[in-house]
Amino acid sequence: MIINKILNVDDYYYDVFMSISESLTGFSVNELQSTGLADIYYKHILGQIEAATFIEFLNTSKTILENSYSQDQLNNAINAEIIADPGMQDMANNIITMWYLGTWEGAYVNDLSYKEGLVWNIMHAHPPGAKQPGFKSWGVKPVNSNS
Structure with missing residues (x-):
């Protein structure tokens, strides 16, 4: 039965999920896995x-x-076969949102999903109230500071 197979995280569907997540988010599989949420998101x-x-x-x-041999081919195929299809596009948007914001259809997946949202890496920030920047961090200029 396919449902038993897909719930086994060792199956190739999990690898496909991680690979397409990499392409959709712009973060490597290693970076996505380092959030500690890959298995949780897949099962969620x-x-x-x-x-x-x-x-x-x-x-x-x-x-x-499997059919893309360059980044351009991959991007074009994603645009043509996923983004151009409303149902597939919805799924892709939900997956992107889940990785970046930690939410699925407006609700946080779990407490860790807020803390580990990719948005914080992009902003060079920390999630308020969840991960503090550290003692005396206020004395260090921000990464992209123009001052």
């Missing part, structure tokens, strides 16, 4: 939508990833 999606819908998205992603 399965709990939120029908497995068949997710599998369709992953099969389309798998085909794109």
Whole structure:
């Protein structure tokens, strides 16, 4: 039964999920895994939508990833086969939002998802109230400070 297979994180669907997440977010698989949320996000999606819908998205992603030999080909294929299809685009948008903000359809996946959202890396900031920058950090100029 396919549902038992997809819930096994060692299956190739998980690898496809991580690879397409890398392409959609611009962060490497290692960076995504370092959030500690990869398995949780994969399983969360399965709990939120029908497995068949997710599998369709992953099969389309798998085909794109296997048939792309350059970054340009990959970007063009994602635009043509995922972004151009409203259902696939919704799934891609939800996955991007989940990685960046830690939310799925407006609700945080868990407490860690807020802390580990990719948005904080992009902003060179920390999540207020969750990860403090450290003692005496106020005396250090921000990374992109013009002053």
